[in-house]
Amino acid sequence: MLMTEIFEETFRHLGTSMASEGIDLLRCEPNCNVWFSDGECFTTSTDLVHMKHQIEKHEGRHGFDRFIAFLQESQRHYEQSVIHVLRKDFPGFLSLLRPAFLSYIFQLHPFHNVWQRVSYFFQSHKLRQAFTLGSMYLGMSPFETPGTYTLLQYAELAGGVWYPRGGFHRVVHSLVDIGTRLGVQYHLSIPVEEVTVSSKGEALGVSLDSNRFVEADAVVINADLLYAYRELLPSACTGLNRGKNISCSSISFYWSLSKKVPQLETHNMFVGESFGNRFTQVYVKRHESTRPSFYVHVPSRIDPSAAPTGKDAVIVLVLVENLGGSDPKHNPCQKDEMRRLVTNVREQVILSIEKRIGIVRFRELIDHEIINTPLTWQETFNSEGGGIFGLDHSFFNILAFRPKIKHESIDGLYFVGASTHPGAGVPTCLAGAKLTAERVLEDLNIPAPWEAQNTKGRRATLRRLLFKPPWKCIIFIVTLYVTVGVVLGGTRSTF
Structure with a gap:
């Protein structure tokens, strides 16, 4: 866990704290x-x-x-x-x-x-x-x-890098429990067929696959953004540039080891032989066999409850090329291709671990294994192309270039998650959730409870903004001119 202040703020705004909810953060040392x-x-x-x-x-x-x-x-x-x-x-x-x-x-x-x-x-x-x-x-x-x-x-x-004792799901379960105490009702395992939109362009609620309609004053979608536009919204809806690039995907290995491997810390990065080469991607392409960069997490190193005594739990994350929006249902050969890729990547990972940490026959320590692939992410989470970070984070995919929190033409429809502003990553999405909540409350003319204490500060800030000294206004105008020139120049060179 990074940026713990974002998590602490979220719990504080909900009238509690991480400590009060029994979340014990352990510092990872070394990082x-x-x-x-x-x-x-x-x-x-x-x-x-x-x-x-x-x-x-x-x-x-x-x-x-x-x-x-x-x-x-x-x-x-x-x-x-x-x-x-x-x-x-x-x-x-x-x-x-x-x-x-x-x-x-x-x-x-x-x-x-x-x-x-x-x-x-x-x-x-x-x-x-x-x-x-x-x-x-x-x-x-x-x-x-x-x-x-x-x-x-x-x-x-x-x-610092932190680990919630019991795993990251402790944070999720705590937020769910807080919501329940505040009167939130969760309806799980009920697929949403579509967002119902009126002829006037207003989101009325959601239709479920059980032939039920749930009316709503506001609809917030946290599904993968591209999936939501393709499957949940009327085809006539606009507001998303379909040409935006999807992030890469991953192959993840979950291993239970028969004994501890002390050479591995809680967090480990294995640098690929070509990392730092300007012309080499950080992810593995489907027909490559080079040794990739990859991340190894050993939660049992800091939290003994993550594995039985004397054993280790290990998670390996290898970035790989996304599926490019292809549907495995229409391409039966894709699963065979994925199996070959997994076999190759697994072999390269094990060889790298054995060579670098100096352990012989590491593969023989693997008692049990679970593997997730781009197909898993696409089929289980409706992640477009199996991309695990939503849309990528190149310059023209961030800030105002990133899909908006509020739909541009459907009133009452909002988004949250990796592909919307501000971007991917758990703390970033949590900060984005606050922005979305603030926008919904603003549109419903409901004051955000956490903003009440900052009202005076905002007014003072507004006065300072409106009555800046002339020299500051000149700096602002010059900065604006130069920035627009750079952006437009970058646009011409990019396209």
């Missing part, structure tokens, strides 16, 4: 073991003394100063993104012209990529690899990911 292809291990941590020793081994005695400078920049990326992106709705392109946002846009480096920003501070190829692996959280190459996303490194290195 992560990064295993390079030659077997060297680089360990990241919130402990600056530890990081100084690790950095200077690769960068020399001035390397730690550059590391601190990198943290300062990524801190700006993090804090300003939380204020101006994560907590703000972008209902249209004019939202990009907010003075507060424009005054910080160049400090966020959205027109650079993550590899460029990290390379500015580090000379070692291995450290450039280690500090750009965060782009994999978005399913993108560091050469594609906007430089702003070095904020993920700050979130880890400054805020």
Whole structure:
């Protein structure tokens, strides 16, 4: 778990706290073991003394100063993104012209990529690899990911990595319990056939497959966005550019091991041999056989309840190419192709683990195995093409370019989740849920309970905005002009 303040805020707004709900957060120390292809291990941590020793081994005695400078920049990326992106709705392109946002846009480096920003501070190829692996959280190459996303490194290195005792589902179950106490009624395992829309373009409710109609003042869809537009909304509905790129998918292995493997920490990243090559994707294509980068999670390392005594539970995540929107029902060969891909990826993962951590016959420790593939994600969760991050996070798929929280032509219809603003990731989606709730309440003329205490502050902020000194207005106008020029220039070069 990253960005714990987002989770704490959610529980606080619901009138409780994570601690009161019995959620015990355990700090993961170290944050992560990064295993390079030659077997060297680089360990990241919130402990600056530890990081100084690790950095200077690769960068020399001035390397730690550059590391601190990198943290300062990524801190700006993090804090300003939380204020101006994560907590703000972008209902249209004019939202990009907010003075507060424009005054910080160049400090966020959205027109650079993550590899460029990290390379500015580090000379070692291995450290450039280690500090750009965060782009994999978005399913993108560091050469594609906007430089702003070095904020993920700050979130880890400054805020730490946390684990809810009992697993992440403890957080979900707690939120469900809180909702029940507040009068929320959950209807599970009842497929929704469609969102019913009136001739006037108003969402009236949802039709269920049991021939029932549920009337509603507002409808919020948290299903995969592309699936929702294709299957749940009238075909005449507009408001989504179907040409937007889907993120990559994954193959996940869930292993129960017959004994503990102490070389593996709670979080481990295995860097692929070609990671950091400008022309190489971070995900495996269906007909490739190279050794990929992959993530290994060992929850039993920090939470003994995750596995029987003396054993380990292991989850392996390998990013792979999405299905491209193809339907396995219409392509029976696809399942055979997927089986071959899984076999190949599994073999490459096991060989990498055995070679790098120095354990012989690791495969013989696997007592039980469950595998999820792009087909699993598509068939189980209606995820378009099996994409696990929704739409990708390239520059023209974020902010006002990302699908809106509120449908553009259907009144009373809203969205939440990875493909809408602000984007993918559990804390990001949780922040997006708050934005969606605020928009629904605003449209229904119901004040948000958590906003009452901030009313005076908002009015003061508005006065400061309206009565800025002339020199600040001049800076705003110049910044606006330059920003629009850069965006339009980027648009021409992209298309």
